[in-house]
Amino acid sequence: MTEPDPAESLATPRVAAGVLFFDAEGRIMLVRPSYRPGWDLPGGYVEIGESPVEGAAREVLEELGIQPPIGALLVADWAPAAGEGDKLLFVFDGGELAAEYRDRIKLDPAEIAGIAFHDPDLVDTLLIPRLARRVKAAIDARLQAATLYLEHGDPYHGAMPN
Template identity: 35%
Template sequence: MPDVAYYASLPRTRGAAAALLLDDLGRVLLVKPTYKEGWFLPGGVIEQGESPLAACVRECEEELGFVPRLDGLACVDWGPPREGVDAVNVFVFGGSVTPDEIAGIRLPADELSEHVLVAPEKIPELAAPHIARRMEPSLRGIAEGRAVYLEDGREPGFGPAWEPVR
């Protein structure tokens, strides 16, 4: 039997899941929240007892009105605490979006005001720096068919001199 008191005393980490969806021209689908500045990937917070993949699917359905085809995990990015917000593990799943799906997007008006397809090199002009930093490594992970590990949007050069982000 597990020691419930011990497990209850352990620190907790927040989690989020997002979908990096590409159209047939390689453009990235971004959404604009009504409650904060900038553009983001569709996605959101992982709820209690929910897996990262289940959260990504749920958030896409809630935010876009459909469940896109997801091809696998592209990136895990550990985000350090910032501006009164706890550290977060962000799971980015790669996938695709068709022209029919794009045409049928139904944004929840109380949460999202717009959506756009943008060339990857334009993302830094629209997204917050901590969001934009994870795009190039995530896109590379999709292209290489592997998941990339990041700390605050940067790949930690593993090896003897490696220092984690603190």
């Protein structure tokens, strides 16, 4: 009888990373993907061998054609999705996107149909619920100069369910 491979029980989540950029008025940048409806943060899936921040920077370059500095980690979100399996999602602080970068944005039409800066109060109406929760938590983390751990977009407060 062969012993089960312990590696078969380890989580192998898809990993994605996005960046939260602001303009001078405190509005957040959202991108409109060309391959599906709705708004999203700049970012995407991390490739094999990349760290989450490297993946976020690569995605920003691919989608927007710019290489602004990527700041601190704001949130890490454990967010498995039906049909997609386990997912670990990161949001990094892009800070206020300087004019020198905004002026050089060149969208990749295969990925991004448009960008716009939106009032953070509109997040619930612009984003799907799980992403809206993650973005609001990232905004809160930035205001607190903290990093938050989330599960399905909701802050984890240290009490495991029974």
